[in-house]
Amino acid sequence: MATSDPIASADENPGCPICLGPFHIPRQLTCMHCFCENCLKSYIKSKTAKVNDIDKIECPVCQTVVRRPHRVTSVESWTSLLPINTVLLSISSESKVNAIRPCEACQSRNVMKSAESYCVVCKEAMCVECKVVHQHLKATKAHSIISIEELTNTPQNALKYATAFSCPDHEDENIKFYCTNHNLACCVVCCGTRHRNCDSVLDLKAEASTLLKKEDPEFIIESLKAFENHLNKFTEINNENINNLECQMNVVTAMIQDLRKKLNDVLDKFERKIKIDGNLIYKGDMIQKQEQNHACLSLMNAIRNSRTELEVVKQNGTDIQKFLVNGKTKSQLRSYNEQIHEKFEKIDKITLQLEIDPLLQSVMEGKIATLVTKSESQDFPMTSVKKPTKYCPLEVAGVFQVQSQDEKNPDYTDLVCLPEDQVMLIDARNNSCYLLDSLYRIISSYSLPGKPWSIRTFDGQEVVVSLPDKNQIQFLLVKDNTIRPTRMIKTILPCFGIAITGKGCIVVSGPNTARSKCYWSVITDRGEETSYHEYWDKAWNDSFLALNASKTRVYISTWGTNSLFCFDRAGKRLFVYSPDNLKGFRGITLDMDDNVYVVGCNSNNVHQLSPDGAVLKIITDGLPQYPAAITYNRITNQLLLTNFSRNEKIHVIKLD
Structure with a gap:
């Protein structure tokens, strides 16, 4: 009963994640993952065969949604318009044996011919006939043309003649600028729309060397x-x-x-x-x-x-x-x-x-x-790679006014970052939640049936909001810049802190007044309790929850106990953090290295801890007075904070 071993056939050279073989014309999606052209074509056909709709697909690796360009009418034209990753093409073992690349001009007419030449100026592969036309046109006859073999012979040549990076949101525009406010590379269209109010948009050609020094x-x-x-x-x-x-x-x-x-x-x-x-x-x-x-x-x-x-x-x-x-x-x-x-x-x-x-x-x-x-x-824990230096505040990225239409002064108890650089903010005083764009302007709002306390992303475009005064958790769908309710579940006890395990379960925390205890428990997305733990001998309301990336540790910040608790999922207490220089424990968040940030509202600071509770940094610069809610933006590597009651501003701190 001998079995085949797919690992034994794997090559050290880059390979297609679909067929697991060497790349044959590697086409790149907007999420930057690459696949063989034929593999990608078959994948799109399989996804759209039943519904006969090619409006969008999900990346086979990261499930990022890739939308169809407007001018695409078929699967073949879609794949042919995707950029070829010249670097992977040059280092692929197959490219060294048979550097086959289609003529892009012929391909646009649904004619398949092998390219033999490459125009360095137009960044276009051409067959023999198209090369002759290219060399005789007045506008292009002076262009430099090289052979496909020369283009794909070495990575140096591939990089030298590589096409520019295109903007994922504007397919006809190349990336030329970098916004330091949002830590995003962008095109000229993005600069004129999303980043027109940003105060630090740099020319990449002039500043790339300086920016590169900050990377690792x-x-x-x-x-x-x-x-x-x-x-x-x-x-x-x-x-x-x-x-x-x-x-x-x-x-x-x-x-x-x-x-x-x-x-x-x-x-x-x-x-x-x-x-x-x-x-x-x-x-x-x-x-x-x-x-x-x-x-x-x-x-x-x-x-x-x-x-x-x-x-x-x-x-x-x-x-x-x-x-x-x-x-x-x-x-x-x-x-x-x-x-x-x-x-x-x-x-x-x-x-x-x-x-x-x-x-x-x-x-x-x-x-x-x-x-x-x-x-x-x-x-089977994965060995993490630690950065050579610790995180520390680099600069204040900005203070942004959030203009709501509610009559009462807001009390922003929590906020969370969403895909596409958007933010969801909840207001306990007006029983509302707001959807903000990348410049922290309200683009949509929704009136909640109770007083919200915590908000977390649940699955894809869905978020959950705890309503402790109603013993409820509200599920909301955030799509196309709108907010709409999807379902509501009841909780046995008042739920203040909330975190998502990623497997259809929710970790909640709050007071058990009947037993005069603070509790945390795990419930299903239908409200069924699967585990219950008590951690303090008084029933305090204001708790916040966070989980590490592997969902194996539970961190609870509680104002009344003036402590940060850490438990494993079985309920075993791992450590308690109760320093003298952190008062009024409020919001809590974790960065991509599982470092913990906990807010001291009364002490006007934020403590950065290692996953095991060791103090790494005490942040004081750039904070609002009486900081309250905090969240970490993984895309921009920034901390977003609000302050306690009656303030319509979001403070953004950029981390190194």
Whole structure:
């Protein structure tokens, strides 16, 4: 029963995450992940075949939504308009053997011809006929033309003649600027719309070298290597499971043959039955593990592609290329980290055993033994790569006025960052929530049925808001710049703090007044309680919750206890943080390295702690008076804060 090993066939060269083979014309989505042109074409067809709709797809690796360009009318035209990643094309093993690239001019007319030349000025691949026309047109006859082999021969050439980075929101515009207020690269259209009020928009060509000095490509490369190593170990254990299943099935078969000599006809019937059952279990588990390996290898290929591209650009690219590739790879770390924690954090060690029933009566009934599969789940934590320096406040990015239309002065108790650089803000005094754009202007609002306290993202475009005065949790859908309710669940106890585990469960905290205790518990998204823990001998209302990236630690900040508590998911207390120089514990958030930020409202500071509770930094500069709510923006690496009661401003602090 030999099994195929997909890992054994993997190459060190970059490979397509779909087919797991070397790239053949690597096409790049707006999320920067690359796939073979034919693989991507087949993927789009499979996703749109049933509904006959090609308006949008999700990236096979990170599930980022990629929308169809307006001029696209078919799957073929969609894939042909996606940019070719010249760097990956040049370092792909297949490109060195057969550097096939279609003529882009012919392809726009749905004519497929192989390109033999490349115009350095137009950034366009051409066949022989198109090259002749190109050289005789008055507007293009002076353009420099090189061969496709020269273009794809080395990474240096690929970078030298690479096309410019296009804006993900404006496909016809190239990235030329960088907004330091939002830490985003942008095109001229973005500058005139989203960033027209920003006070620091830089010319990338002039400032790339300076901006690059603030980045740390080595940290990103080491993080990508750590992800690869983790996935390698995961597949090694899964391969061991497959081999164990094969060997143990052989052992089970031998046991059956030994019993057959003693039980004659009864064992003949049992042998047929047990072999059928055993093979079903073995094949089912083996197929499952091989599917896991394929998913693991697909993600590993995407990570390897990101690392290889960054290493090549680091060695051979211009400062602009280094900075942009470094930035976009940095944005992919979160997706890789979350997928590994969600899909590959635990792995089952499987054994196959034959348990013999001791009762002789079972022999008469034809029941001799039972084939069972034992699965022992174990934590498989990923080794994190720490930055060489700690986070510290770099500068105040801005103080933004939030103009609401409510009559009462707002009390912004909590806020959360959403995709597309938007923010959701809740107002406990006016029982409202607001959707803000990237410049913190209100673009939509919704009146809640109770007094809100905490808000968190739940799944995709959905958010959840705790309503402790109603013992309820409100689910809201944020889509197309609008807010609408989807469902409401009841909670057994008042729920103040709230956090999401990522698997349809919600961690909540608050007071149990009947028992005069502070509690935290885990409930399902239907309101069913799965665990309950008490941590303080008085019933304080104002608590805030946060979870680490792997959802294994629960952090609770409580004003009344003037402490930060840390528990594991089983309820074991790991540490309590109660310093003298932090008073009035309020909001809490974690950054991408699981460092903890907890607000001291009365002490006017924010303490930055390591995941184990060690003090890293005490932040005082740039804070509002009486800071209250806090959240971390992973896209821009910024802290967003509000202050306690009657203030319509958001303070933004940029971290290094």
